[in-house]
Amino acid sequence: MSLLVIHPAAPGPADAPDPLRSADPAVITAELAARGIGFERWPARQALAAGADAAAVLAAYAPEIAQVQATGNYPTVDAIRLTPEHPDRQALRRKFLAEHIHSEDEVRFFVEGRGLFCLHLGDEVLQVLCEQNDFLRVPAGTRHWFDMGEAPRFTAIRFFDNPEGWVAQFSGDAIAERFPLLD
Numbered sequence: 668m669s670l671l672v673i674h675p676a677a678p679g680p681a682d683a684p685d686p687l688r689s690a691d692p693a694v695i696t697a698e699l700a701a702r703g704i705g706f707e708r709w710p711a712r713q714a715l716a717a718g719a720d721a722a723a724v725l726a727a728y729a730p731e732i733a734q735v736q737a738t739g740n741y742p743t744v745d746a747i748r749l750t751p752e753h754p755d756r757q758a759l760r761r762k763f764l765a766e767h768i769h770s771e772d773e774v775r776f777f778v779e780g781r782g783l784f785c786l787h788l789g790d791e792v793l794q795v796l797c798e799q800n801d802f803l804r805v806p807a808g809t810r811h812w813f814d815m816g817e818a819p820r821f822t823a824i825r826f827f828d829n830p831e832g833w834v835a836q837f838s839g840d841a842i843a844e845r846f847p848l849l850d
């Protein structure tokens with residue numbers, strides 16, 4: 668189940684109120700929209716087999732992809748799959764575990780599995796557990812990190828304006844170490 672948890676970015680007093688925690692898609696959408704982050708639940712394509720290859724994923728979601736691309740943004744789209752058996756899973760996990768930004772939007776649709784997006788917005792950290800059928804759009808320049816877990820398992824459609832430009836610029840802030848990871 669998708670989940671949003673909002674924490675204060677800085678450690679607060681012990682009697683500080685609990686962070687917001689919601690698994691209600693409407694609440695998640697509204698809280699993220701209020702902060703400029705796009706979140707949608709896309710209906711699942713029942714015909715899509717678990718473990719379908721990238722071409723099958725892109726074909727199954729062609730109408731939704733076309734709708735996103737009709738905005739004129741994100742001309743490039745692909746599908747990525749990570750499994751617990753992936754030989755580079757630890758290096759891939761570490762790559763995005765520290766706070767960073769991109770000069771491009773980070774736009775993902777989760778077809779299978781799950782991943783944890785952590786967004787550092789001013790004095791808040793929003794942890795968004797994305798699961799199957801979740802579409803997330805993080806604007807360029809947003810401080811964030813991502814955890815796929817020790818045993819990653821997800822398939823995601825990725826949208827790009829320019830995939831060559833999608834390079835992480837690390838902030839050097841160790842903030843990510845103070846927040847829970849996926850597992």
Ligand SMILES: [Fe+2]
Nearest residue numbers: 763769773813
């Ligand atoms: Fe990123």
